Amino acid sequence: MKHLIFKETVVTTLIAVAHGTRSANGRRQLQELAASVARRRRGLDVRLCYVDVQEPKVADVVPTVTDAVVVPLLLSCGYHVRVDIAEAVAGTGIPVTAPLGPDPVLLASLLRNLPDADAIVLAAAGSSDPGWRADVAGVAAQLPGGARVGYVSGTGPRVPDVVAQLRAEGAQRVAIATYLLADGLFYRSLATAGADSVTPPLCRDVAVADLVLGRFDSALLTTVGSRL
Secondary structure (H helix, E strand, O other): OOOOEEOOEEOOEEEEEEOOOOOHHHHHHHHHHHHHHHHHOOOOEEEEEEOOOOOOEHHHHHHHOOOOEEEEOOOOOOHHHHHHHHHHHOOOOOOEOOOOOOOHHHHHHHHHHOOOOOEEEEEEOOOOOHHHHHHHHHHHHOOOOOOEEEEOOOOOOEHHHHHHHHHHOOOOOEEEEEEOOOOOHHHHHHHHOOOOEEOOOHHHOOHHHHHHHHHHHHHHHHHHHHHO
16 A cells, blocks of 8 residues: 545655754764655655654644644654644644554564563653553553663653662662664663663664554544445
C-alpha cells in the first residue's frame, strides 16, 4: 500500500511533530528519523516540525498543507498533544494520530538494548500529567524485574536517586532504560546518574520509523472507514 485515499485525493503529507531540542546531535537524530520514514514510503512528503525550542512550529506548518496526517513524535498523550497540537489542527479536519508511545515497538527496542543487570531504572522526562505518568509506570512494569521509574525533570524521583537507592539495596549492576526519543540535555544527564549502562535514545532504532508509518496508515484507514 503506497498511499490511501482521503477527501477524494491522495494523502502524501505526513506532519511529524517532535518536542524539539537544543542539542545538535538530537536535532540530527530527529532529521534522520524523518528521512528514514520518507525513504520507506516513496512519494510521501514528511514535514518535520516541533512544539517547543525549535522552528518551524507545528502551528506554522499545518496551514501550508491541505490533506495531511499529523503524527506526534512523542511518547505519551500529554500536554503537547492535547493542547499544542490540538490547537494547531483545530478546524482543519487534519487527523492527529496517537503518539508513538507507549507501544510494544518501543518496549521491544528497550528490551533489545538492555544488557544483563541486577536492576533497571526506566528514565523518562518528567511531567505533572497523570496520563503521562501512568504510561511511564506501565512501561516500567513490563521491563525485567519490574523496573523502577526515575525522572530527569519535574517532580518525582530523580534518576540518580533511584540508582543510588538500588545500589543501597544491593544491586551490583544497574542499567538505565532510556524512555527518551532523542539525544539532548535530558539524555546526556543519564551518563552521570551512576548506572553501569544506558540504552540509546529510542529514535536510533530503525523500528521506530516503521512505527511512525504505522500510525500514519492507521489514521488514514480510520478516517476513510468512518466516511464509507
